[in-house]
Amino acid sequence: MNDGNLECASENNAKILIADGHCDTIHLFCKPKGEYSFHVENNTGHIDLPRLRRGGVNLQCFAVCCVEPRYTPCGALRRTLVLFEHFAREMGNNSNNVAVVKNLDELERTLNGGKLAALLTVEGGEALEGELEVLHCLYHLGMRGMGLTWNHRNELADGVGVGSAAGGLTAFGREVVSEMNKLGIMVDASHLSPRSFYDVLEHSSSPVVVTHANAAGVCNHRRNLDDSQLRALRDQGGTIGICFYPPFTTSAPGVNLDHLLDHFCYIAERFGTGMLALGSDFDGIQETIPGLEDVSHLPALTAGLIKRGFNMEEIRMILGGNFLQVLGKILKEQGT
Numbered sequence: 001m002n003d004g005n006l007e008c009a010s011e012n013n014a015k016i017l018i019a020d021g022h023c024d025t026i027h028l029f030c031k032p033k034g035e036y037s038f039h040v041e042n043n044t045g046h047i048d049l050p051r052l053r054r055g056g057v058n059l060q061c062f063a064v065c066c067v068e069p070r071y072t073p074c075g076a077l078r079r080t081l082v083l084f085e086h087f088a089r090e091m092g093n094n095s096n097n098v099a100v101v102k103n104l105d106e107l108e109r110t111l112n113g114g115k116l117a118a119l120l121t122v123e124g125g126e127a128l129e130g131e132l133e134v135l136h137c138l139y140h141l142g143m144r145g146m147g148l149t150w151n152h153r154n155e156l157a158d159g160v161g162v163g164s165a166a167g168g169l170t171a172f173g174r175e176v177v178s179e180m181n182k183l184g185i186m187v188d189a190s191h192l193s194p195r196s197f198y199d200v201l202e203h204s205s206s207p208v209v210v211t212h213a214n215a216a217g218v219c220n221h222r223r224n225l226d227d228s229q230l231r232a233l234r235d236q237g238g239t240i241g242i243c244f245y246p247p248f249t250t251s252a253p254g255v256n257l258d259h260l261l262d263h264f265c266y267i268a269e270r271f272g273t274g275m276l277a278l279g280s281d282f283d284g285i286q287e288t289i290p291g292l293e294d295v296s297h298l299p300a301l302t303a304g305l306i307k308r309g310f311n312m313e314e315i316r317m318i319l320g321g322n323f324l325q326v327l328g329k330i331l332k333e334q335g336t
């Protein structure tokens with residue numbers, strides 16, 4: 001694996017590469033023409049190409065979500081395929097400025113060429129409808145990351161919403177994780193029950209990513225990771241994408257950017273800066289933090305990190321370096 005190359009490229013250019021591990025923007029791609037277009041600036045939503053540019057984003061992970069009750073027990077795969085098609089069309093319409101990346105070679109070329117790199121992911125193993133072969137099909141269609149569950153129980157594992165009696169990874173879930181490791185698909189442990197979370201860390205031979213969650217030590221929400229989980233994730237080599245969703249940020253009224261910065265500081269002080277990444281959850285959240293209303297406001301986050309005393313090298317790693325390093329250990333060098 002040549003994860004070193006990505007590292008060198010950014011160092012040689014002395015450039016900060018910004019990577020966001022999770023957004024739900026794809027559902028906007030289904031809107032009728034005139035209501036939303038990825039390629040122009042919109043009054044709705046949090047992400048489009050002009051605003052990604054202003055935010056300085058170089059890699060955006062785009063998640064397909066298929067877990068609404070109307071798609072289960074069957075229909076999740078069809079929904080996933082429909083959204084994959086919308087994603088492919090929308091990205092294909094502007095190949096001068098954006099490229100879908102499926103391996104390290106494409107990622108490196110895209111980042112060096114100054115285009116936006118787009119990585120396709122799925123949120124919810126419901127998409128597999130219980131068939132391991134479907135994982136391969138989705139891989140062939142470009143999927144390079146998958147969150148095993150949303151909050152519910154599915155064929156792979158229990159989600160965090162199942163409650164205190166929640167179990168862990170199923171036999172099928174273990175098979176899926178092994179196959180994801182082999183194929184070079186990111187294993188996303190967001191939304192998992194604690195037992196599923198630890199099962200995944202133990203079972204995955206590649207670093208595990210939690211693309212969007214915060215520290216429970218700062219905001220005690222069921223979707224955030226407690227200190228034991230953070231330590232285990234760090235020791236496994238994984239990353240946590242700090243999420244901009246107000247309920248994960250503070251339980252106090254009047255959420256602001258400082259509350260979000262508290263999560264970066266808390267994790268950095270206890271577990272180091274090496275596991276910190278970004279996972280905005282833009283277009284999947286109904287409320288935003290004032291000053292971080294959409295992706296174009298990301299420079300405010302950088303300014304906040306400087307104000308909190310992080311040095312430029314730490315900030316470079318937090319904004320994208322850590323996530324890119326982990327991706328370098330997961331994705332294959334070449335191939336489709």
Ligand SMILES: [Zn+2]
Pocket residue numbers: 123190191212284
């Ligand atoms: Zn989510």
